[in-house]
Amino acid sequence: MIQLKGLTKRYGTFTAVDAINLHVPRGQLFGFLGPNGAGKTTTLRMIAGILRPTAGTVHIDGIDVVDDPIAAKAVLGYIPDRPFIYEKLTGAEFLRFVAGLYGQDGPVIERRMTELLTLFDLIEWRDELVESYSHGMRQKLIISSAFLHKPKVIVVDEPMVGLDPKAARILKDLFREYTKRGHTILMSTHTLEVAESVCDRVAIIQGGRIRAAGTMDELYQNVGAGAKGLEELFLRLTGENAARELVEVLDA
Amino acid sequence: MPEGSSAPRRTSAEVTGPRRVTGRQAVLSVVESATDPLQHGKLPDPSYNHLLRPKVLTAVSRAAKTGDRSHGWRWTVVAAIGLLFWSFVLFVLTRVLTVFRNTPEIGSLLAGKVLGLVFISFFMILLLSNIITALSTFFLAKDLELLVSAPVNWLTLYAAKLTESMLHSSWMIGLMAVPIFAAYGWVYQGGLIFPFIAIATFIPFLIIPAVVGAAIVIVLVNAFPARRTKDILSIVAVLTGAGVVLLFRLLRPEKFARPEGLQSLVDFITLLRAPTAPYLPSEWVQRTIMSSLEGKTDWLALYLLWTTAGAALVMGARLHQSLYTAGYTKAQESTQRWVRGRIVRRAGHFVLQPFGILRRELVMKELRVFFRDTTQWSQLILLAVLVIVYVFNVKFLPLSGAGITTFLVNTIPFLNLGLAGFVLASVAARFIFPAVSVEGRTLWLLKSSPLPMRALLWSKFWIGTLPLLALAVGIIGVTDAMLQVTQFIFAVSIFTIVFLTFAIAGLALGLGAVFPQYDTENAAQIPTSFGGLVFMMLSAGLVGGVVLLEARPVYGYLTAEAFGGVPDPMDMYVGFGLAGLLCLLCTFVPITVALRRLERLEL
Numbered sequence: 001m002i003q004l005k006g007l008t009k010r011y012g013t014f015t016a017v018d019a020i021n022l023h024v025p026r027g028q029l030f031g032f033l034g035p036n037g038a039g040k041t042t043t044l045r046m047i048a049g050i051l052r053p054t055a056g057t058v059h060i061d062g063i064d065v066v067d068d069p070i071a072a073k074a075v076l077g078y079i080p081d082r083p084f085i086y087e088k089l090t091g092a093e094f095l096r097f098v099a100g101l102y103g104q105d106g107p108v109i110e111r112r113m114t115e116l117l118t119l120f121d122l123i124e125w126r127d128e129l130v131e132s133y134s135h136g137m138r139q140k141l142i143i144s145s146a147f148l149h150k151p152k153v154i155v156v157d158e159p160m161v162g163l164d165p166k167a168a169r170i171l172k173d174l175f176r177e178y179t180k181r182g183h184t185i186l187m188s189t190h191t192l193e194v195a196e197s198v199c200d201r202v203a204i205i206q207g208g209r210i211r212a213a214g215t216m217d218e219l220y221q222n223v224g225a226g227a228k229g230l231e232e233l234f235l236r237l238t239g240e241n242a243a244r245e246l247v248e249v250l251d252a
Numbered sequence: 253m254p255e256g257s258s259a260p261r262r263t264s265a266e267v268t269g270p271r272r273v274t275g276r277q278a279v280l281s282v283v284e285s286a287t288d289p290l291q292h293g294k295l296p297d298p299s300y301n302h303l304l305r306p307k308v309l310t311a312v313s314r315a316a317k318t319g320d321r322s323h324g325w326r327w328t329v330v331a332a333i334g335l336l337f338w339s340f341v342l343f344v345l346t347r348v349l350t351v352f353r354n355t356p357e358i359g360s361l362l363a364g365k366v367l368g369l370v371f372i373s374f375f376m377i378l379l380l381s382n383i384i385t386a387l388s389t390f391f392l393a394k395d396l397e398l399l400v401s402a403p404v405n406w407l408t409l410y411a412a413k414l415t416e417s418m419l420h421s422s423w424m425i426g427l428m429a430v431p432i433f434a435a436y437g438w439v440y441q442g443g444l445i446f447p448f449i450a451i452a453t454f455i456p457f458l459i460i461p462a463v464v465g466a467a468i469v470i471v472l473v474n475a476f477p478a479r480r481t482k483d484i485l486s487i488v489a490v491l492t493g494a495g496v497v498l499l500f501r502l503l504r505p506e507k508f509a510r511p512e513g514l515q516s517l518v519d520f521i522t523l524l525r526a527p528t529a530p531y532l533p534s535e536w537v538q539r540t541i542m543s544s545l546e547g548k549t550d551w552l553a554l555y556l557l558w559t560t561a562g563a564a565l566v567m568g569a570r571l572h573q574s575l576y577t578a579g580y581t582k583a584q585e586s587t588q589r590w591v592r593g594r595i596v597r598r599a600g601h602f603v604l605q606p607f608g609i610l611r612r613e614l615v616m617k618e619l620r621v622f623f624r625d626t627t628q629w630s631q632l633i634l635l636a637v638l639v640i641v642y643v644f645n646v647k648f649l650p651l652s653g654a655g656i657t658t659f660l661v662n663t664i665p666f667l668n669l670g671l672a673g674f675v676l677a678s679v680a681a682r683f684i685f686p687a688v689s690v691e692g693r694t695l696w697l698l699k700s701s702p703l704p705m706r707a708l709l710w711s712k713f714w715i716g717t718l719p720l721l722a723l724a725v726g727i728i729g730v731t732d733a734m735l736q737v738t739q740f741i742f743a744v745s746i747f748t749i750v751f752l753t754f755a756i757a758g759l760a761l762g763l764g765a766v767f768p769q770y771d772t773e774n775a776a777q778i779p780t781s782f783g784g785l786v787f788m789m790l791s792a793g794l795v796g797g798v799v800l801l802e803a804r805p806v807y808g809y810l811t812a813e814a815f816g817g818v819p820d821p822m823d824m825y826v827g828f829g830l831a832g833l834l835c836l837l838c839t840f841v842p843i844t845v846a847l848r849r850l851e852r853l854e855l
Contacts, residue, residue: 069577070296071403073403078401080397080401083398086395088310088313098398098402147282174282174283
């Protein structure tokens with residue numbers, strides 16, 4: 001469903017994403033893990049058609065994002081890490097606007113808005129201006145907007161940030177049920193527990209390159225022999241010196 | 253279509269109904285809902301109206317807020333000032349045009365020339381304003397991420413963003429044009445058809461610079477390998493400077509001010525008849541309006557306006573189609589990723605050593621934030637243009653020839669102080685007034701640290717005041733030298749401008765803290781707030797007050813110089829003393845009030 005071939009992004013001499021190859025099949029919840037600055041967000045933004053790749057291709061549902069952006073974006077829902085919402089719109093107005101961007105309106109969308117706002121406990125706030133929303137409420141609203149048109153693929157950057165435990169739990173359930181019904185989700189996250197509990201497969205990215213990819217079992221088998229969990233595996237791949245550096249900092 | 257959505261708004265109670273669904277049920281109802289992104293098997297195509305809808309709703313929401321009693325009085329003040337301005341322009345222009353109309357032979361030529369000069373200035377302002385606005389609307393606006401990641405057609409996006417950019421850049425010119433058209437229509441009895449002709453002329457006149465501005469920005473964003481917004485803005489600044497100089501050469505205002513320099517009346521009429529800039533839309537506006545007022549409408553000029561606007565739109569859209577996607581990607585990469593600030597840091601440490609670590613770091617932070625903030629940079633362009641126009645105006649003042657006495661030559665630099673004061677006030681409104689507001693998002697840090705608010709305010713005061721002082725002394729020194737004033741006038745103008753600079757800076761900083769805009773994301777919008785207006789009015793009062801207080805001693809001195817005698821020393825002490833006192837009060841009182849506000853501020 002998502003196919004990245006030799007995907008590369010360079011900023012001047014700095015290579016943020018370095019020839020990534022990745023295939024996320026239909027109906028899978030795929031976790032994209034990596035330390036800060038590893039290239040996760042840049043990759044997701046290229047998939048969403050916001051950044052143009054320096055080299056390589058992105059296909060969504062068989063459609064090239066650069067060659068046919070409208071068709072590719074029509075089947076995609078994107079949740080950025082620092083989302084923008086029009087402050088002077090109400091939650092409902094914002095959702096109607098986003099639905100309209102995907103060519104949808106009418107009673108079906110009104111019903112769907114109600115379902116999503118109810119799910120995320122925002123229904124009482126639907127007619128309040130977004131400027132009065134808390135950080136977590138904004139996050140829930142933007143997540144609702146991505147599910148509104150029921151896209152085949154959802155690309156989501158750090159979805160759990162700012163969510164209360166109940167909303168985080170609902171979101172995990174929603175992701176699982178959504179992928180069970182044949183949709184695909186690519187999610188970047190720092191929360192290893194989330195990745196471990198909900199993702200079918202994960203890829204660990206560092207320095208713009210994928211260091212390892214596969215199911216949890218495959219990762220433990222191939223690169224994490226003896227590791228006591230994803231955290232240890234992650235640290236082995238991305239930051240084995242972290243503990244030593246920590247001691248040095250504390251002793252300084 | 254989306255905007256046709258007519259689903260009635262329901263309250264949350266109606267929507268939820270009596271049944272509360274459990275979390276699991278809610279998740280299932282969401283994932284099993286029957287919405288299909290490719291409804292009816294065709295690709296979504298959100299309309300132009302739909303893209304502009306959030307902006308319209310935002311405007312409606314703001315207007316509703318304005319209707320509140322707490323905001324109402326502010327807008328009443330703004331509306332009253334606007335009406336006053338309109339009435340003033342209408343009054344002056346009606347008087348001038350009536351004189352022209354009663355002057356045989358050259359009267360209507362002069363009226364046409366004035367209209368041409370006004371519209372060529374409008375055109376240049378619109379072009380510059382559109383360039384700056386288009387950079388932000390097309391490439392830096394925060395809603396772009398949402399719109400670009402959605403299946404929005406390139407042409408729809410272009411049309412919506414162009415409209416947004418045009419409205420933002422042109423509304424002020426639109427408001428200014430109303431009394432001008434009204435005065436021409438009134439004096440030359442344009443009749444009922446005239447407003448329609450004026451509107452039909454003005455619309456393409458606004459479209460053309462909007463399209464050209466957007467096209468220039470798209471090319472610049474694509475062309476720059478360095479991909480840094482700052483570089484683009486520097487180029488725009490250079491182009492603008494060149495444009496202003498070119499404009500002045502086109503206009504040759506000194507010729508109109510000194511008709512006696514021409515051989516004969518025939519020469520003067522020939523000069524008036526010559527088109528100012530035959531290939532610019534401003535000329536076509538002038539031709540259409542004047543010909544319509546004289547009863548023989550020049551349809552060719554109107555045709556030229558509309559066809560040029562149409563052709564520009566088509567070419568602009570084609571350019572957008574081929575360059576926008578690449579440009580948008582580049583614009584996102586344009587953020588300066590690495591800053592090599594070692595030399596600046598060392599220099600800063602050396603220079604600011606005596607002020608201690610706290611003040612040093614505050615000053616360094618202010619300077620860094622300012623020079624890395626592109627919205628601030630774009631304002632520097634406006635400042636540069638303002639100064640260029642100012643100096644050029646002084647350079648071309650007709651201060652020689654018959655009837656020009658030493659008295660007059662020395663009076664003008666003194667009045668020049670007033671003009672310089674207004675220039676300083678508008679610069680301070682741009683750069684010093686927002687200084688406290690821009691801390692909005694970091695106030696938690698400043699308030700929770702052991703930083704005394706006094707140190708913060710005074711650091712901001714000096715950082716804003718010193719460049720302002722350099723500018724003030726620079727323009728007054730240069731213009732005084734150009735005008736070859738006496739030593740006394742030179743000393744008076746330099747001392748006055750120094751005191752005025754401190755006072756204007758104090759007012760700007762203080763009122764900026766009293767009327768803060770902590771939530772704004774764009775520092776460029778802060779000066780146009782209500783507090784900004786109050787600041788401008790008080791500054792105008794201050795500048796006017798100082799000039800009035802000093803007028804008597806300066807008049808006394810100049811009269812004594814011209815006709816012999818000794819100026820009254822008491823006049824000198826009282827006049828200059830009171831002016832100085834007024835300046836000192838305006839420097840310290842607002843800062844003291846601001847300090848109290850900041851110390852009591854609860855986040």
